[in-house]
Amino acid sequence: MLKLAYKLNYQERRNCFNSKLIQLVKQVWLFSLYYGKFISTRPEQRNKI
Secondary structure, X not given: OHXXXXXXXXXXXXXXXXXXXXXXXHHHHHHHHHHHHHHHXXXXXXXXX
């Protein structure tokens, strides 16, 4: 019984970790997409810096 409870707990923790990882990847991807667009639309301002 205890082993089963531990197994379920482990599964939940793994799912929680996976969802957090997925959210992080999405955020990084969106940020890089936005940053890339920002760079490509303003090359003249980038050259000034």
